Structure formats: C-alpha cells, structure tokens
Amino acid sequence: MWCLPSYLADKFLEMIKDGTITPEKLIAMGDKGRRAFFAEHFGEENAQKLNAAFESKLLLKNQQKGIVTWAKRASGITPEAKRGLVNRANKMTEVLTPETEEDFLADLAEQAMGTTVTMEEAGNIATLAKEVDDQKGAMEKGPRREIGERWTEGEQRYGRALIAFDNYVNAIKADVDKTTISEKALAYLKNPFSFVSDLIQGIASSSREFRTTLDNSFIGKQGRDLFFKGLAGDFQSGKIWLDSLRKSYSLLYNTFTGARVMDELNAEIISDPQYDMMKKAKVALFTVEEEMPSDWHKNVPYIGRPFEAAHNAYVGTAHYMRYRLAQQYLKMAKDVGVELDKEGLESLGKLTNSLTGRGYIASKGEGPTLIDNLFFSRRLLKADWDKLTAHAFDKKMSKFAKKQAAINLGQIIAGQAIVLGIASIVLPGCVELDPKSADFGKIKVGNTRYDVSGGVGSMLRLAVRLLPLMLNKNTYIKSTTTGKKIKLNTGKYGSMTGLDVLEEFTQNKAAPIAAVVMAHLEGHYRFRRDEKPTLVGDIRELYLPLPIENVQEVLEKGDENAANTLAAILADWHGAFTQTYESKRRK
Numbered sequence: 001m002w003c004l005p006s007y008l009a010d011k012f013l014e015m016i017k018d019g020t021i022t023p024e025k026l027i028a029m030g031d032k033g034r035r036a037f038f039a040e041h042f043g044e045e046n047a048q049k050l051n052a053a054f055e056s057k058l059l060l061k062n063q064q065k066g067i068v069t070w071a072k073r074a075s076g077i078t079p080e081a082k083r084g085l086v087n088r089a090n091k092m093t094e095v096l097t098p099e100t101e102e103d104f105l106a107d108l109a110e111q112a113m114g115t116t117v118t119m120e121e122a123g124n125i126a127t128l129a130k131e132v133d134d135q136k137g138a139m140e141k142g143p144r145r146e147i148g149e150r151w152t153e154g155e156q157r158y159g160r161a162l163i164a165f166d167n168y169v170n171a172i173k174a175d176v177d178k179t180t181i182s183e184k185a186l187a188y189l190k191n192p193f194s195f196v197s198d199l200i201q202g203i204a205s206s207s208r209e210f211r212t213t214l215d216n217s218f219i220g221k222q223g224r225d226l227f228f229k230g231l232a233g234d235f236q237s238g239k240i241w242l243d244s245l246r247k248s249y250s251l252l253y254n255t256f257t258g259a260r261v262m263d264e265l266n267a268e269i270i271s272d273p274q275y276d277m278m279k280k281a282k283v284a285l286f287t288v289e290e291e292m293p294s295d296w297h298k299n300v301p302y303i304g305r306p307f308e309a310a311h312n313a314y315v316g317t318a319h320y321m322r323y324r325l326a327q328q329y330l331k332m333a334k335d336v337g338v339e340l341d342k343e344g345l346e347s348l349g350k351l352t353n354s355l356t357g358r359g360y361i362a363s364k365g366e367g368p369t370l371i372d373n374l375f376f377s378r379r380l381l382k383a384d385w386d387k388l389t390a391h392a393f394d395k396k397m398s399k400f401a402k403k404q405a406a407i408n409l410g411q412i413i414a415g416q417a418i419v420l421g422i423a424s425i426v427l428p429g430c431v432e433l434d435p436k437s438a439d440f441g442k443i444k445v446g447n448t449r450y451d452v453s454g455g456v457g458s459m460l461r462l463a464v465r466l467l468p469l470m471l472n473k474n475t476y477i478k479s480t481t482t483g484k485k486i487k488l489n490t491g492k493y494g495s496m497t498g499l500d501v502l503e504e505f506t507q508n509k510a511a512p513i514a515a516v517v518m519a520h521l522e523g524h525y526r527f528r529r530d531e532k533p534t535l536v537g538d539i540r541e542l543y544l545p546l547p548i549e550n551v552q553e554v555l556e557k558g559d560e561n562a563a564n565t566l567a568a569i570l571a572d573w574h575g576a577f578t579q580t581y582e583s584k585r586r587k
Contacts, residue, residue: 008042015041125172128165135161144273147327151268159267167263200513204373205293207512207542212291213310215547216252218317219245220575222357222380224454225387226321228415229408237411240324248317255309265316269323274330277340281349283326284358285319290379318356326352329404338400347401350391355408359383374514381509384455387412416441416452435464436485437478446564447557449480451577462505469498477501481581512542547573554580 015021029037038047139154151159179187188195220227223244230238247265254261269275269285278285292314300307329348333340340348350360359382371378390405391397397405423443424431432439441457442449451457468475469489476485477496489497507518507526519525519533519541531537540549550572554565557580572578 005046008046011041125165125169128161128168132158132161132165139271147274147331151271155271156267159269159271160263162270163263163267200373203542204511204513206296208290208376209292209294209296209311210543211512211546212314213307213547214545215310215573215575216248216313216317217547217573217575218314218321218357219248220571221454221577222318222383222575223321224575225355225408225412225415226325228419229411231415231418232411233414234411236328237325240321240328243324244317244321247320248313251313251316252309255312256305261312262316265320269319272323272327274327277330277345278323278326278349280342281326281330281345281352283322283349284353284356285323285326287358289315289318289358290377318358322352322356322358325355332404333400336400338398343396344398344400347396347398350386350394350397351401351404351408354383354386354391354405357383359386373511375509376511377509380455384459388456388459419443419452434478435461436476437461438480439478445567448554448564448568448578448580450568450571451579454577458505458508462501465501466498516541550578550580554578557581 012021035047135154135158139152139158142154143152145151145155219241223241226237226241226244230241251261251265266286272278292311295308295311296304326348329352330340333344333348338344353360357377357380359379361379361382375381386394387405387409390409391402394402420431420441420443427443427445430444432442432444434440438461439449440461441453442451453460465475465477465488474487474489476487478485486496488495488501507515510518510526515526516533516538519538523532525531525533525537525541528537551569554568554572568578568580
C-alpha cells in the first residue's frame with residue numbers, strides 16, 4: 001500500500017497549516033493543475049498517486065452528500081429509519097464503483113421507500129438528490145429574493161431540481177402501488193363491502209370535481225375577501241388579489257400550451273427564503289383542495305385538457321394566494337417584533353388558510369372522509385365561521401393573529417359595504433337591507449342575484465332567523481320572490497318552523513352525492529321541485545359542471561337584457577355566487 005514518505009508528509013501538513021493547500025484550491029486547479037502542483041512539491045513519482053487519492057476522497061464525499069440528501073428527502077419512513085440511512089451513508093469508507101454502487105443504492109432505496117426498486121432507479125434517485133443538494137448550496141451562496149420580487153436564477157435551479165426529485169420518487173411509488181384489474185377484482189370478491197365503499201367514494205370524489213370545474217372560480221369565491229380588504233384600504237391585500245387573478249389566467253393559458261405549470265409554481269414556492277417558516281406555520285401550500293380532490297383528467301387525451309386547466313387554475317391560485325399572504329403576515333410579525341414560536345407560526349398559518357377559504361379541521365390525513373361526502377365544502381364553511389368570529393373561540397391563536405383577524409373582519413365588512421353602496425347608487429333599490437330575507441347582502445339585477453357576502457351571508461341570515469326562536473320570541477323570514485314575511489313556529493299545520501330553516505341551510509351545503517340521496521327521499525330535486533328523480537337527472541346532478549348549469553339557468557330564466565345575462569355568466573365563471581329566478585315576462 002502506497003504511503004507518502006514521512007518528510008514529504010510533514011511538508012504536506014505544513015502547507016495545509018499555512019494555507020498553501022486547501023480543498024477549495026485543489027478543486028479549483030483541476031486534474032492537470034493538481035498533478036503539476038503535486039509534482040512540483042512532492043515529485044513526479046508521488047504526484048499521480050496523491051492526485052488519485054484526493055479525487056477518490058472527493059468522489060466519496062460527493063457520493064455521501066448525494067445519498068444523505070436523498071435519505072433526508074425520502075418520505076413515508078420513520079425518523080429512526082431515516083437516521084439509519086443517513087448514518088449508513090456517512091460511514092461509507094470506499095468510493096462506490098459501478099459494480100458496488102447499484103447494490104448499495106438499491107438496498108438504500110428499498111429501505112427508504114418500502115419497496116424494491118431497479119438498479120437504474122436507485123442510481124437516478126441518488127443523482128437527483130445530489131443535484132438538489134448542489135443547487136441548494138449554490139442558491140444559499142447567491143442572491144435571494146425579497147418579498148414581492150421574482151425568484152432568482154439560483155432559486156429557480158434549486159426549486160426545479162427539488163420538484164424533479166419529488167416527481168421521480170412519487171412516480172416510482174405510484175407505479176409500485178398500482179394494482180391490475182384482475183388483482184382488484186379478486187380483492188372485491190374476497191371483500192364485497194370494499195367494492196361498495198370504493199364505488200361510493202369514487203362517485204363522491206369525481207362528482208365533486210366535475211360539478212366545480214370548467215371555470216376560474218377560486219378568485220371570486222375563496223379568494224374574494226382579499227378583494228374586499230383591498231377596497232377598504234389594505235392595498236397590499238388588494239395587490240395580492242390582483243396578482244392572483246393574473247396568475248389564475250396564466251395557469252389556464254399555459255396549461256393549454258402543455259407547460260407543467262404546477263411544477264413551476266411549486267418550485268417557485270418551495271425555493272422561497274421563508275418557505276421553511278411557512279411549512280412550520282402549516283400554510284396549506286401543497287394540499288389537496290376539497291373541491292378538487294382528484295386528478296382523473298391527467299391521462300385523458302384532448303377532452304381532459306380543459307378540465308386539467310380548470311383544476312390547475314383553482315388549485316394553483318389557492319396555493320399562490322396563500323403563499324403571498326403568508327409572506328405578508330410573516331413580514332408584519334417580524335416588523336412589530338412578534339415572537340414566532342410554534343404557536344405564533346401556526347396561528348399565522350390558520351389566519352392565512354381561513355382567509356383563503358380553508359378553515360382548520362383536525363384530520364388524520366388528506367383523504368376525503370364521510371363528512372366530506374355529505375358536505376360540499378366543510379373547510380370553506382369553517383373558514384367563513386372563523387372569519388365571522390375573528391377566531392375568538394380558538395384558544396391556541398396568538399394575540400397578534402387574533403388582532404389581525406379582527407382587522408380582517410372589519411375590512412371585509414367595509415369592503416362589502418362599499419360594493420353594496422355603489423350598487424345602491426347606480427341601481428336604487430337593488431340591495432336588500434332586511435337580514436331575514438334570503439336576498440340580504442345581495443345585489444338584484446333583473447332576475448339575477450349577486451351574493452357579495454358569499455357563504456358568510458347565509459350564516460348571518462341563519463343566526464338572525466333562529467336566535468329569536470331560541471329566546472322564545474316571534475320572528476319571520478322574508479320571501480325572495482314575493483317579498484312576503486312568513487312567520488315561523490306559528491303552530492299551524494304546514495307552517496314553517498326553525499327546524500325547516502336549519503334543514504334548508506344544511507341542504508344548501510350538501511355534496512352532490514348527498515343531494516341526490518335527499519332528492520330521492522323527498523321525491524324531487526332541490527332546485528327543480530317539479531322534477532322527480534330519474535337516472536338521467538341523477539347523472540346531471542352529479543356530473544354536470546355548475547358553470548354549464550348556471551349558464552343554462554341564466555339563459556332560460558333570465559330577462560331579455562343581454563348585458564345582464566353576460567354579467568351573470570362572467571360573475572359565475574369567476575366564482576361569485578349568483579342565482580337567477582324565473583322571468584315574469586316569460587311565464
């Protein structure tokens with residue numbers, strides 16, 4: 001075994017101490033430069049062996065670095081197992097040769113992923129992981145973006161490398177988890193109840209996505225409150241809303257061009273300097289949205305593209321708006337010196353999520369539950385409740401977050417009041433001021449109602465209608481079409497009660513599959529009281545996209561004013577709550 005003579009070894013150590021030799025300088029010299037340098041100081045005979053020894057250690061370090069990065073990035077394994085993988089990589093004493101590398105990496109991959117991978121896949125995983133680590137190091141040494149700025153080139157390279165790594169690993173896992181039709185059929189024969197359960201779950205998930213697709217609705221539904229905050233003077237929130245609107249159309253357009261828009265968006269978010277803080281805050285940036293629970297369209301040629309575009313616009317806009325809003329709140333907290341411990345960060349996460357239509361609900365996983373199959377958007381309902389109460393009942397919310405929630409509520413109310421006030425000036429009498437009317441908080445234009453308050457208005461109406469009954473006082477509801485006041489709990493046969501009001505509120509929040517079940521129990525569909533349930537009708541209620549249904553409703557029931565018709569269609573396309581009643585002139 002070759003060794004450097006002792007007198008030359010002493011010289012080598014002295015050159016390290018005085019800084020003549022450093023790893024960085026040797027790397028910068030390159031192969032030929034190092035050999036010339038070693039030959040000059042240690043002789044030609046030792047130069048080649050010194051250079052080979054250095055390069056083997058350098059390669060070993062790089063291999064260790066790539067494997068450690070991959071192990072740390074591996075998901076779905078316990079912390080103990082992950083530490084074992086990292087330790088095993090760090091204890092490598094020899095460079096992996098082509099003969100030994102494949103077995104070593106395959107063994108690691110199998111431990112990390114819980115399944116056997118091919119030699120090629122194991123090598124690719126390690127290579128991609130090393131690329132992530134290299135790009136992260138380069139990014140951290142270079143310039144970083146400030147809030148509101150575009151991501152830097154270094155951040156772009158790191159973010160894209162990280163997303164490429166995640167996609168590759170997830171694709172391997174998905175391929176392993178696939179089951180053949182025969183395997184599935186055999187499993188159903190062994191357990192018929194699982195077939196019924198999967199069938200119901202499949203109908204529930206697919207119908208939810210079909211009903212909410214083919215539009216650009218997030219911006220005017222879950223994201224509407226940032227618009228109202230902007231109107232009330234919070235110009236930063238208004239800017240985030242406008243930027244999110246532009247982003248939604250960019251996602252739509254670029255999906256049709258074949259671009260991987262979600263990968264690019266995710267890379268931009270995950271490479272942000274504050275991403276780790278957002279992750280600790282549990283901001284919903286890489287979550288399954290309850291109204292878009294599946295991605296069935298990805299493998300459908302041609303006709304799947306419009307559905308994919310709508311899916312990307314909805315999910316992408318949600319994640320982008322939350323990302324920008326989280327940036328804003330983190331900066332605000334830092335500027336006023338708020339300590340962002342675990343509770344403080346998670347409070348900002350709840351504040352961000354609820355303001356963008358995703359209320360906090362304790363859950364063991366991301367998958368849909370029985371309650372999700374019954375209610376259309378339970379997280380949106382919870383978010384509306386949190387905004388309406390300014391998180392007052394959440395004992396784990398920080399004082400800073402509760403203060404911001406109260407400010408948000410005031411700004412949202414002010415913004416809605418501005419919109420309603422302008423509408424009243426332009427169209428006198430178009431705004432209903434009675435909170436017990438179904439038109440409260442809405443703008444009436446022709447036969448169409450535009451609900452400015454969204455879901456919050458329905459919750460307020462419910463409270464105003466039912467609270468007097470809880471206090472044993474008389475109360476009423478006001479008919480939308482006739483304006484007649486209908487007293488509740490009169491005791492007369494067939495008269496409306498508070499329970500009827502609560503039932504109506506609940507039915508309006510029902511998911512498609514639950515709505516179809518209720519239609520069969522009642523003998524008619526919720527909004528087609530003269531139509532008995534049929535198979536064709538059920539398919540329509542489950543799978544006809546709401547934008548198409550609403551266009552049909554406007555064209556069939558709306559008045560003859562083309563401007564009103566176009567406005568209703570555009571409002572619905574962007575997520576505004578609209579409802580059109582039968583035109584008296586068409587009866």
